[in-house]
Amino acid sequence: MALKFSNKTRPKEVFVDDKLNILWADGTHSRYDFYPLRCLCVCAACVHEVTGEKLLDEAKIPKDIRPLASEYVGNYALGITWSDQHSTGLYTFKRLREDIPFEEGTRVN
Numbered sequence: 001m002a003l004k005f006s007n008k009t010r011p012k013e014v015f016v017d018d019k020l021n022i023l024w025a026d027g028t029h030s031r032y033d034f035y036p037l038r039c040l041c042v043c044a045a046c047v048h049e050v051t052g053e054k055l056l057d058e059a060k061i062p063k064d065i066r067p068l069a070s071e072y073v074g075n076y077a078l079g080i081t082w083s084d085q086h087s088t089g090l091y092t093f094k095r096l097r098e099d100i101p102f103e104e105g106t107r108v109n
């Protein structure tokens with residue numbers, strides 16, 4: 001069961017193994033599959049900013065997609081550069097905790 005997001009919920013560490021892992025400040029360890037996470041990108045290239053229409057063609061995303069790099073965007077989101085050359089991937093911490101499915105990991109902080 002996912003814990004609810006609060007404004008104090010921040011990642012402490014992000015790393016990649018066979019999934020994208022986020023260790024949160026509250027001790028939760030979230031593990032995200034790459035392909036669904038890539039499909040859920042809501043940057044301006046993937047989702048129309050005004051209409052909300054999905055512009056991304058999921059069929060064009062390689063099934064072996066993986067993140068090449070990640071960085072914090074302000075203090076509210078994670079930016080991900082993907083192996084399909086998509087470098088504007090944007091995932092707010094709130095979405096990562098509340099809307100995007102993840103598996104809970106067991107790594108001890």
Ligand SMILES: [Zn+2]
Binds near residue numbers: 088090
């Ligand atoms: Zn995008």
